[in-house]
Amino acid sequence: MSKGITSREESYANWYTDIIKKAGLADHSAVRGCMVIKPYGFGIWENMRDQLDRMFKETGHVNAYFPLFIPKSFLSKEAEHVEGFAKECAVVTHHRLMNDPNGNGVVVDPSAKLEEELIVRPTSETIIWNTYKDWINSYRDLPLLINQWANVVRWEMRTRLFLRTTEFLWQEGHTAHATKQEAVEEAEQMLHIYAKFAEEYMAMPVIKGRKTPNERFAGAEDTYTIEALMQDGKALQSGTSHFLGQNFAKAFDVKFLNQNQKEEYVWATSWGVSTRLMGGLIMTHSDDAGLIVPPKLATTHAVIVPIPKPGPEIDEAAEKIMKALKDKGIFVKYDTDKKKRPGFKFAEYELQGIPVRIGIGKRDLEKGQVELARRDTGEKTQVPLDAAAGVVEQLLDEIQNNLFQKALDYRAAHTSSADDFDTFKEILEDKGGFISAHWDGTTETEKKIKELTKATIRCIPLDNEQEEGKCILTGQPSKERVLFAKAY
């Protein structure tokens, strides 16, 4: 179908990598596990970032920036936190290089050893709470609603473009509150914002839920998550929001005087989404012909292809349409490259996932028409030149909705329930997806199921229906179903 893209059927993993590389989103870099995000990929990320940033600001958050480096001692102040991250930290031990006495380039200067090692942040709770200690004294200083856009480093054993890279870009919100209830509400609010963003902008349906204690963030009392389902039947944890209780406040001694003049520890949340969302975006919509970008995140909404090449009449028609589209706030590109033939351009823009293609040829113009082709369905229609911009605007809405609906249908078709372990395993084998099943509530059972099937509990859905049942593995009583899946 498309040149150089492995089909999903042949190898989903290779298809995924091919899409990213051929569409120009990102590349492997010279550094192990780290990627170069190319202009096209970064443009889509910028659109995500800008929209999320608006949503954060609308809910009263402000941006700040904290250091990349964290003193080693900070990390160990919260016991669970350090345990969760210790195995994947990049550590700075020296601050100077020198010429190799043996003439082989440069070497680390042993005399420049740091007194205390610095950790490249895997997440910023510790450095931020160490700072909050100085910022918070009174209930009047609360709530503190801060977000930062940053890069973090987690030295994972195995990496995949966008889904799990050694260094990645993300935002991390860190809030401080006077009461437990307010903090819980904040954590829930941010989860809803993530879900709204995923569904309305990425056209990626998500399940909102809570993590089991075993899958919780290191140092959290409760972790909320949005879980999406990819085309290969695997789940992708797409965003998390944590209620941190008073754990970090206690670890960093962050207290405030309440209105009754009593000293109290602050209540905390943290929440984040990362460039992993790009992976979710790709795997939710794209096909064997290439990337598909939902219009609300597209850097270019429509592209005009002159057929067979630019010329006075076609240019004039293109100008007209471009002006009308720009007036509507729609980004359009006119491809005037004379070296490439139309067929090549068609394939190229499909690969890049541009939502709408506008073909203008002499034959069309003689009839006063242009051809519109939508990326999601491949459907082509002839429309009058004067009406083109209006139809494109409408098409973009339709594409956005259709992508969401398609993904929703896929998820519905790949969400099952199982009441015994054999059925559970069969479903996992046959079609994957989410499986709703009873679980006895113990970490031991959860781990055993993972060991036997590789499936994990993705979440306990919010507003979960209460229902008597028996654990699929142990037969112990259970009062609600949880959502299992194999995950990225």
Place this chain on the structure above:
RNA sequence: CGGGGUGUAGCGCAGUCCGGUUAGCGCACCUGUUUUGGGAACAGGGGGCCGCAAGUUCGAAUCUUGCCACCCCGACCA
């Protein structure tokens, strides 16, 4: 970290087993001509530390040793 694989032009590969002129092919790139409604054709042209290092040899992309990097599968992973 275990298993498998790959490093030769921007990309994709052949050549390596069995050492020997000037390292080759397709795509891409440059020039020109003809083309142009679903990845154009012809002609001419440019581009190489053959992953790195050491060794064997008259001679190494090819043999030996060491190292490095990346990919896939697994283990691991808010």
